[in-house]
Amino acid sequence: MGMNRILAKITISLLLLALALPAAASEDHTLGVFGNANEDDTINMQDVTYTELIILEYRDQTELADGKYDGRINMQDVTQIELVILGKEKELTYIDCDGDAATVNMPVEKIVVAYNNNAEMVRVLEATDGVVGVCDDILKYPVYFPDMSEKPCVGRRFDFDVEAILELEPDIVFTGTRAWYTPDLEDKLKGTGIDVVRLSSWEYNRVLAGIMKLGYILDEEENAYEYREWHNECTGTVTERVSEISEDEKLRVFVDRPGGTSVGKGSGYAETVEMAGGINLASSLGDLTYPEVDLEWVIDQNPDVIVGISFEGNYETDDVSVIRARYDEIIGTTGFEYIDAVKNDRVYVTHYIIQLGPSYPVGVTYLAKWFYPDLFEDLDPQEIHQEYIDRFQGMDFDVSEHGVFAYPPLEVS
Known part of the structure; x- marks a missing residue:
């Protein structure tokens, strides 16, 4: 058989496969790893075929088709994709939480983890055996992180102790955005063979994207x-129902964060409020993540609902008074007695740990139940919380008996 005939058959086969390939996914659902040539939510043999079609000029080039991340799309990228599928790649390039391309050497066996939400992500993936060091935040949670809280500390996430990191000889430091986590860490670790992995664990509520890349x-x-299946089931139930609510019927929500601040775009909190069908009032205050607010502005806005964020409570205590004190503080604020939210008993307090990080779908269900109890009469946030703990945190912890997460307690039908 002549070479031209062979090439023609290959081309026809590839074209037939192309007809079956899905269109590129929306940005929110695209796996941001180079090698995901068709830009859907996974890397598989369809990406091999898609890259071959790009090489043959039957498909337009996509950014993520450059699996080798060398500025060219050729058969080396096909090989890289095949290695990723097999789990045999020597390095992997991905888009970090700041939108930059970053490359990590593979395989990764030893990890330093920054912040509690990041630690939860590692535990979701059942990869805690590789954790060799943590930042000081994780030491505050001996009940929630009984094993990781005993690991060596490498300082604060805002300013890591580089010498402590070097002593542990990790493969990666898993951290977050440069805006909140040691922005010059890459420079400090340059030449050490330690890669810095920056993924969203709460930033802009892009937690799922972070977990998929990790x-x-x-x-x-x-x-x-x-985890993605569980996440989409929880959040999908909420978003589907609140989509039926018109904008002028949505509740106007003020999020009261300690220190005279509220929450804006990128905080994670603002995104959960909106996902639960609320209008976050502080979004009108500009692009600040945690804008300062004055009492007159809040009173003038007259929110339908106030959601207080508490830094006290969580898995480390069973004392509900610590979160009730936050509730009393809010309703006792001078002038708040004139606000509809206070007059109508629509003030709620939640600990931040269920509003951010991998457990944020739990927080979304609490908010949805608070905002629209008739619409979510059948929803049991505590049951969803327990499922998260059982399936994705591997803990022997009964959230109906222990921990302090929300106030007033929900009445579940």
Whole structure:
């Protein structure tokens, strides 16, 4: 058989496969790993075919088709994609939480973890055996992180102790955005062989995107996809129902954060409020993540609902008074007695740990139940919280008996 005929058959086969390939996913659902040529939510043999079609000029180039991240799309990218599928790649390039391309050497076996939400992500992926060090935040949670809280401390997430990191000889430091986590860490670790992995654990509520990328980096894709299924089921139930509410019927919500601040775009809190069908009033105050607010502005806005954020409570205590004190503080604020939210008993307090990080779908269900109790009469946030703990945190912890997460307590039908 002549070479031209062979090439023609290959081309026809590829074209037939192309007809079956899905269109590129929306940005929110695209796996931001180079090698995801068709820009959907996974890397598989369809990406091999898609890249081959790009090479043959039957498909337009996509950014993520450059699996080798060398500025060219050729058969080396096909090989890289095949290695990623097999879990045999030597390095992996992904888009970090600040929108930059970053490359990590593979495989990753030893991890330093910054912040509690990041630690939760590692535990979702069942990769805690690789944790060799943590930042000081995790030491505050001996009940929630009994094993990781005993690991060596590498300082504060805002300013890591580089010498402590070097002593542990990790493969990666798993951290977050440069705006909140040691922005010059890459420079400080340059030449050490330690990669800095920056993924969203709460920033802009892009938690799912962060977990999916981390799943590929830690070779725990199956656990990442299991979490995604649960995540989408929880949030999908809420977003589907609140989509039926017109904008002028949505509740106007003020989020009262300690220190005279509220929450804006990128905080994670603002995004959960909106996902639950609320209008976040502080979004009108500009692009600040945590804008300062004065009492006159809040009173003038006259919110339908106030959601107080508490830094006290969580898994470390069973004393409900610590979160009730936050509730009393809010309703006792001078002038707030004139606000509809206070007059109508629509003030609620939640600990931040269920509003941010991998457990944020739990927080969304609490907010939805508070905002629209008739619409979510059948929703049990505490049951969803328990499922998260059982399935994705692997803890022997009964949230109906222990911990302080929300006030007033929900009445579940």
